[in-house]
């Protein structure tokens with residue numbers, strides 16, 4: 158009997174496990190630790206600083222380049238981003254967690270049992286962190302649909318020089334010649350670059366789109382990896398299961414940023430379970446605490462979903478206009494500080510000193526960004 162079984166040993170699962178040192182914790186994954194990279198591994202540098210994982214950083218970035226097909230706009234970011242080594246990050250987090258690991262495929266769950274390809278295992282707390290499939294919760298018939306999912310593929314390549322590509326910046330393409338209703342990206346990571354394409358909506362003709370992206374940068378791909386980006390926040394609990402990361406739809410629409418939320422909510426989930434174990438609370442109470450923590454943050458996901466849906470309906474000329482506006486310093490500063498500030502705190506310790514509506518209690522009002530004020534204001538109204 159384990160104290161906690163965590164299905165999925167990637168960002169979300171490892172973040173949960175790291176809060177539970179000293180307890181009997183089992184991590185389950187069908188792949189060995191650090192071998193199942195699906196992402197471009199770009200995130201805010203402060204996330205890796207917060208987790209003391211800067212050894213895994215491959216390259217730091219403080220500039221963005223937006224390519225719309227008709228113009229290329231380069232601008233600075235007020236806070237640094239980075240690309241990192243997935244294997245190194247996962248292995249370090251696993252070693253620090255003190256958890257056991259079993260390489261097995263999870264097949265379902267009943268009561269306190271998890272059924273795996275290597276037999277049934279029992280635990281007091283069970284966490285589903287298996288990515289977009291939600292391997293445990295989907296077996297419980299909790300509603301999941303591919304409707305709230307974008308799809309992306311990418312390849313890690315070495316670029317030939319002399320193509321005008323700035324290797325010091327994170328690049329995004331909103332260019333219908335590459336992919337209509339989608340986005341392209343190129344994230345330099347030391348000697349290599351992650352080049353990918355993501356579709357807002359159904360996975361459609363992704364390989365030819367990736368071919369167009371790589372050709373534009375003077376290269377071509379062999380190996381690709383990719384999967385869905387689930388951006389519709391689902392229930393963070395299902396029966397007696399805690400659901401975290403992509404399994405709970407915690408990847409932002411539009412930007413496809415899912416690592417920071419997976420680790421932020423994973424950390425919160427792990428700390429709530431730890432509080433339950435330390436204080437001998439019922440599992441039901443811990444499930445309620447986790448739901449209470451996630452619930453008010455739904456508005457962040459809804460906000461990015463609305464922006465994605467709006468932008469993808471706009472004519473190309475409007476996208477050019479927005480790109481030009483973003484290059485203006487005053488709008489950019491506002492956008493980064495407030496619009497992006499909606500989730501800026503997700504690089505920090507999740508504040509668990511929550512009242513029943515989930516609002517942070519011990520932060521000074523002036524430290525809370527306009528975005529958060531709007532979000533929490535909206536929650537208050539919604540919950541009466």
Ligand SMILES: Cc1cc2nc3c(=O)[nH]c(=O)nc-3n(C[C@H](O)[C@H](O)[C@H](O)COP(=O)(O)OP(=O)(O)OC[C@H]3O[C@@H](n4cnc5c(N)ncnc54)[C@H](O)[C@@H]3O)c2cc1C
Nearest residue numbers: 165167168169187196197198199263287288402403415416
């Ligand atoms: C092409 C692409 C590029 C991306 N780039 C970025 C980026 O640069 N920055 C960013 O922030 N986000 C990015 N994302 C999103 C990001 O990858 C995800 O949001 C993030 O990986 C979610 O973490 P997770 O731990 O919830 O799930 P995952 O990282 O998907 O991990 C799930 C784990 O569960 C395991 N698993 C699955 N099913 C089973 C089963 N039945 N039994 C046992 N184990 C199982 C898997 O092997 C895996 O280890 C990208 C996504 C894609 C598709």
